[in-house]
Amino acid sequence: MKILTCKELGGECDARLSAETWKEIVGKMVDHVVTHHSETAKEMEKMHNEDPEKWGKEHKPLWEAAPEMQ
Ligand SMILES: [Zn+2]
Numbered sequence: 001m002k003i004l005t006c007k008e009l010g011g012e013c014d015a016r017l018s019a020e021t022w023k024e025i026v027g028k029m030v031d032h033v034v035t036h037h038s039e040t041a042k043e044m045e046k047m048h049n050e051d052p053e054k055w056g057k058e059h060k061p062l063w064e065a066a067p068e069m070q
Contacts, residue, residue: 002066022063
């Protein structure tokens with residue numbers, strides 16, 4: 001399991017999101033921004049429509065670099 005904060009994933013708070021896979025944390029982050037940061041959710045949606053790869057390209061390296069937690 002790895003943990004990244006909302007901020008590290010392009011959000012704006014220090015909420016810690018944990019997941020086993022990149023895909024899982026992307027889903028959690030989407031749920032989190034939709035629930036807590038509607039402006040960020042809109043920006044992420046816009047970014048996704050312009051370039052679906054952009055967000056992943058920017059943030060996946062952080063996931064790859066995060067240490068495995070037990
Ligand atoms: Zn947040």
